[in-house]
Amino acid sequence: MKDIDIIRIPILPMGMVNAYLVASTNGYILVDAGIPNSENKIGKALKRHGLTFRDIKLIVITHAHADHAGSAYKIQKYSRAPIVAHEADLPYYLREKAMTYCTTGWFGRFFIKTGIPLVEYEKFIPDILLKGTDSLDLAPFGVNGAVFSTPGHTQGSISIMLSNKKALVGDLVSSGILLGGIIRNGTAMPPPFEDSSVEIAKELSSLLVQGVETFYMGHGGPLAADEVRRYSNRILHGQKN
Ligand SMILES: [Zn+2]
Numbered sequence: 109m110k111d112i113d114i115i116r117i118p119i120l121p122m123g124m125v126n127a128y129l130v131a132s133t134n135g136y137i138l139v140d141a142g143i144p145n146s147e148n149k150i151g152k153a154l155k156r157h158g159l160t161f162r163d164i165k166l167i168v169i170t171h172a173h174a175d176h177a178g179s180a181y182k183i184q185k186y187s188r189a190p191i192v193a194h195e196a197d198l199p200y201y202l203r204e205k206a207m208t209y210c211t212t213g214w215f216g217r218f219f220i221k222t223g224i225p226l227v228e229y230e231k232f233i234p235d236i237l238l239k240g241t242d243s244l245d246l247a248p249f250g251v252n253g254a255v256f257s258t259p260g261h262t263q264g265s266i267s268i269m270l271s272n273k274k275a276l277v278g279d280l281v282s283s284g285i286l287l288g289g290i291i292r293n294g295t296a297m298p299p300p301f302e303d304s305s306v307e308i309a310k311e312l313s314s315l316l317v318q319g320v321e322t323f324y325m326g327h328g329g330p331l332a333a334d335e336v337r338r339y340s341n342r343i344l345h346g347q348k349n
């Protein structure tokens with residue numbers, strides 16, 4: 109297997125909400141599916157690269173928030189590709205349980221008021237369900253890497269680590285103010301909501317120990333390892349962020 113490219117698919121402008129296409133010579137993996145009704149935007153992004161939905165071999169949904177799982181049902185249908193997700197977020201994917209949001213600051217509280225995170229998305233059934241600390245080898249889908257459990261943002265959050273030392277971590281960390289790249293895009297900060305910052309910092313530290321050099325996120329980014337190390341050390345040493 110040769111090089112792997114990470115193509116950002118902007119769901120909202122200025123890095124506010126990102127999905128990604130992991131492109132290798134042997135296959136394409138879609139990471140996250142944007143807010144509801146993003147399928148046309150994702151279809152157009154694929155077209156710009158000479159691709160269609162049918163080129164997607166696997167869809168990774170990093171967690172059950174509406175800005176990541178919102179268009180999963182449609183894209184599963186159009187691509188006929190399997191979805192991998194974690195069992196701990198399954199009740200939300202099936203819309204059996206309403207998501208609760210622990211806001212991390214003023215922006216989270218404001219973002220809740222916009223209603224975007226609370227929007228109902230079409231339920232879907234993941235084809236591959238990771239349980240506990242299961243991991244899935246991406247080689248059968250043409251990409252050298254793995255997807256595995258990294259709980260903390262939600263209990264069912266998963267991340268992708270690629271052989272080129274790049275990782276796609278969903279909402280374990282974000283950057284920039286106002287959900288992305290307006291200013292301070294190179295500075296790590298918490299996403300608008302998270303369940304447990306300490307649990308997340310431990311997962312980030314573990315990814316750093318495994319040699320991740322660049323982090324790609326749902327909001328803002330990418331971030332270099334040093335910045336993520338600074339951020340996670342600050343949380344683990346009990347300082348306010
Ligand atoms: Zn989230």
Ligand SMILES: [Zn+2]
Pocket residue numbers: 173175176279299326327
């Ligand atoms: Zn998000």
